[in-house]
Amino acid sequence: MSILATHQVLDAGLADWRKLAQALHARFLTRDFATGLALVAAIGDLAEDTDHHPDLVLTYPHVDVKLLSHDAGGVTTRDVELARKISLLAAERGIGADPAAPTVVELALDTADAASIGPFWAALLTGDAHAVDGDDVVDPTGRVPLLWFQHTDRHETPRQRFHLDVWVPHDVANARIDAAVAAGGRIVEDFEAPSFTVLADAEGNRACVCTILER
Template sequence: MNILSTEQILDAGLDDWRELAQALHARFLTHDFATGVALVSAIGDLAEKAGHHPDVTLSYPHVDVKLMSHDASGVTERDVDLARGISALAGDRGILADPAAPAVVELALDTADVAGIGPFWAALLTGDAGALDGDDVADPTGRVPLLWFQHTDAHDIPRQRFHLDVWLPQDAAEARIAGAVAAGGTVVDDGQAPSFTVLADSDGNRACVCTVLGR
């Protein structure tokens, strides 16, 4: 199956869902545990019929759902079809979504030697030194955030090597950036916005607010 472009996903009209990084995400506001359990059960039945299984997280006030075609490493038509089905299940039960709520945090590490340090971080984070896939250390069980290595020239001058990538819905990023600035942060670089905006705290520690637009 072909990976859909961001434009194709936006054109699909998935009002409850937002694309973050390589997947579709939605949060459904169930408000109580029993309603959440019933929704998760219904999603499970639908996924079994479709032969395509999302990641579902149940908590007391909401249910989070992530959809991605792992064999394609991205969002495909079957994800869009299942997203529509899950939204229909929620709508039939009067359960609303909160499209601004989903967020994904990734760790980025600046290095000139991925081959040298990658296995260490893979072993530390996942327990498997072989969990290095290209420039990424990904835990298939979802215990820790994805770590990706940002290629750089070798250098001896101390500087920040780690930063956070905070993936947000494209229609929520501007407000989040404004909130971070109001809380004492500064915008270091918005030349690539809305793809990513670099922020810093008052100590100079940096993070990127990322969206799927402009990539």
């Protein structure tokens, strides 16, 4: 099954859902634990019926859902179809969604030799030095954010430069950027917007606000 292009995901009309990085995300506002637990149980039954299983996070006020076809490495029609069914389950129970809420944070580290430092960071973050997939340190249990290595030229003096990639829904990115600037930040680079915009705080620490658009 092939991965859907960005325009195909947007054209699917999933009002409750937003694609961030590799997966579809939704937050359903259950407002109490019992309602959330019942929704999770219903989604579980649906997942068993369709043999496609989302990641679920149940908290007192909401349920977060993540959909990804792991065998394809991205969002497929299988995810879109299940997303529609989950939204229908929620709507039947009078549960609304907050499509502006989903956020994914990734860590990026500049390096001239990802192969040599990858096992260290994998062991430190996940306890498994082999938890490296290409240029990514991946925690399959979801305990820590993904760490990816950004290739740079080798430097005589070792240096370390981290930055955060903050994935937000494409239709709230400008508001998030405006809020960060209003809070004392500045835009460093926006020539790749809306794909990503580089921001910095007052001390020069950087982060990228990322969306799925124009990728």
